[in-house]
Amino acid sequence: MQEKTDRRILRTRHQLRDVLLDLAMQMPLESITVKILTEHAGLNRGTFYLHYQDIHDFHEQLKNDILEEFHAMIKKLSHPIGSHQSIMDPPSGYVRPFEYVLEQKRFFQVFMGSTGDNVFSLQLTELLKKQFLHAYLLQHKQIKLSDVPDKQYYLFAYLASAYVGTMQFWIQQDFQLLPTEMAILFSQISRLGSAHVRF
Known part of the structure; x- marks a missing residue:
């Protein structure tokens, strides 16, 4: 029952x-x-x-469900140290988040489109910052949380903001590129720097 x-x-x-x-x-x-x-x-x-308590509670629960599902898919956003993984053949951990956004396109068009919810974008950015920190600690197992350099947090903030901003532009462009193309593009920018990316 x-x-x-x-x-x-x-x-x-x-x-x-x-x-x-x-x-x-x-x-x-x-x-x-x-x-x-x-x-x-x-x-x-x-x-x-x-x-639900009211319409705002409904929105919050809906966003939280998406954030939880998205979090389960961003476990491999950082290449391991010394990795020789080709930028043009990104790991599935890079591609899967973009595939998920496309699968949930209506939600992301509503909450991250041109008239979207700024709070959700900030929540997604914070989620990514925490994931970058988690990946950093896994790669530097000898470093404690209290020993992470202050400037490293600026890098996490930069990468998370760039990731969300790039994804938001992709959504607003009606998913013009394929998820694999988006993963390659972000890999190129994050690993080579914008000055060295060639199209």
Whole structure:
């Protein structure tokens, strides 16, 4: 019985998510109220409030779900020290995040498009900074967190901001490049520097 209830809850949440994204492609996100959302979903407002406190709570849970799924895919953003991996053949860990964004394109168009949610972009940047720090500590196992050079944090901030900014431009360009092309481009820029990238 519990499994059947859980499936029903998941189905309702997916339905609300899909309707929200559909509506947000047609009107500003901030204009979508619980009333509008539930009417288009064919649900009553009571059903909505069984799952969420209000529309803002709904947005936050939706963003958190995406951030958690994205976090599971950014485990290999740094090449190991001494790696001779070809830039033109990036590891799957580089490509997979871009594939995920494309798979969830409606969400990312809504929350990172030209009229997107700045808070989500900042949350994604913070997530990437933490991942870069985690990768750095794995590569420098003799270094404690307290011994990480201050300037290293500036590098993490630069890379995370560049990654999110590049991804945001890709989204706003309606996914003009393939995920593999995006991974190669970011690898070129991050490993060679912008002055040495040739197209």
